[in-house]
Amino acid sequence: MSKQLKRYGPTILTLLLVALGAAMPWLASLAQDVRIGKLQEDLELNTVSLTLLQDNGLEQTLRIASSAPVTIPWEGGTALTEDEAFQAADEALNEMYSFGLLQKRGMQILSKVGMTAEPCLMVAENGGSALVWNCCWADEDMAFCTITVDDASGKAVQLHLSSLAETGNAPPSQTMGGVTMYSTNSIENCWVLMDVWASFLQYYYNATLVTVTELEYFPDGGANFLLGLEFYDDDTAQTCSLLLEMYPDEVRFNF
Numbered sequence: 001m002s003k004q005l006k007r008y009g010p011t012i013l014t015l016l017l018v019a020l021g022a023a024m025p026w027l028a029s030l031a032q033d034v035r036i037g038k039l040q041e042d043l044e045l046n047t048v049s050l051t052l053l054q055d056n057g058l059e060q061t062l063r064i065a066s067s068a069p070v071t072i073p074w075e076g077g078t079a080l081t082e083d084e085a086f087q088a089a090d091e092a093l094n095e096m097y098s099f100g101l102l103q104k105r106g107m108q109i110l111s112k113v114g115m116t117a118e119p120c121l122m123v124a125e126n127g128g129s130a131l132v133w134n135c136c137w138a139d140e141d142m143a144f145c146t147i148t149v150d151d152a153s154g155k156a157v158q159l160h161l162s163s164l165a166e167t168g169n170a171p172p173s174q175t176m177g178g179v180t181m182y183s184t185n186s187i188e189n190c191w192v193l194m195d196v197w198a199s200f201l202q203y204y205y206n207a208t209l210v211t212v213t214e215l216e217y218f219p220d221g222g223a224n225f226l227l228g229l230e231f232y233d234d235d236t237a238q239t240c241s242l243l244l245e246m247y248p249d250e251v252r253f254n255f
Contacts, residue, residue: 006053027141058157058205059231059238061122061130061150065157066242066254069122074131079151090145092156092204099200101251102161106144111117113139119151120246132157146255155205159253190223190246196245197253198227207231210239 043045080088080100096102110144116136123129131151148158191214198209225244230237245252 002155057227057231057233057238058150058153058155059233059240060128061132061152062157062229062240062242062254064122064128064130065132065148066079066240067124067128069124071134072123073123074119074121078131078133080133080149080154082117082133084154085119085135085149085151086115088149088154088158089117091137092147092149092159093145095204096159096200099196099203101196101200106161109144111213113137113144130157141229148255157254160250160255161252162250187217187223190217190225193223193246194244195224201227201229201242201253205229205231211241215243218247222246 014176021197023041034128039183093102093107097104097107114137116138120134121129122132127179133149133151135147135149137146143160144162146158147156149155150157171188194212198212201208202206207229209227211225213228215224215226217223223246225246227242227244228239229242230239232238242254243252245255
């Protein structure tokens with residue numbers, strides 16, 4: 001046996017080394033796959049942990065919504081149910097209507113079209129994230145209204161009204177928000193309507209309007225404003241700069 005081992009030992013050892021060398025790329029690839037798999041698992045867990053454990057204030061969610069965030073469908077747990085998200089969005093609409101920001105015809109249309117509510121995660125470039133509900137009233141032809149509701153507070157953080165909202169393109173002597181509008185397609189109309197929006201937003205968010213900046217005026221109707229709203233949390237003031245866009249046939253807030 002020892003003679004055979006001495007005779008064939010070098011050959012067997014050489015074959016083993018050759019086989020091991022051939023297997024090395026596969027083993028290295030396997031080790032890399034395992035390592036990458038662990039990294040992916042850690043990233044997923046970190047994302048879930050970040051989302052569920054962070055305690056965003058309303059002003060932080062408004063900032064995230066205003067930053068053109070990436071929107072990711074969410075299939076995990078939520079604080080609100082689908083019905084509660086709809087109710088929160090509907091309450092925002094009713095408040096807008098009470099301030100004269102939504103046409104009566106618009107409320108009638110919304111009562112007849114289908115509604116959907118989907119939870120999603122908004123992620124900003126700086127890594128901030130917020131769990132929200134996208135509530136939409138739409139028929140086969142168009143979406144009439146989209147409201148994004150913060151899952152934590154139940155407050156709307158984005159609003160988009162198409163062909164339903166009062167706009168700066170008002171006919172003579174039309175009343176909006178208790179104010180009579182006399183001139184058509186004028187910047188004065190836009191400022192009056194912006195003032196009504198500011199009153200609504202201060203009431204709805206329990207915030208204070210500190211600055212208003214006119215960004216752009218459209219001679220054919222409408223204007224864009226940047227509103228600085230100040231929030232108070234534990235006696236600390238937080239200011240958010242939020243965009244209000246008014247066009248002849250639609251209004252967008254923080255959208």
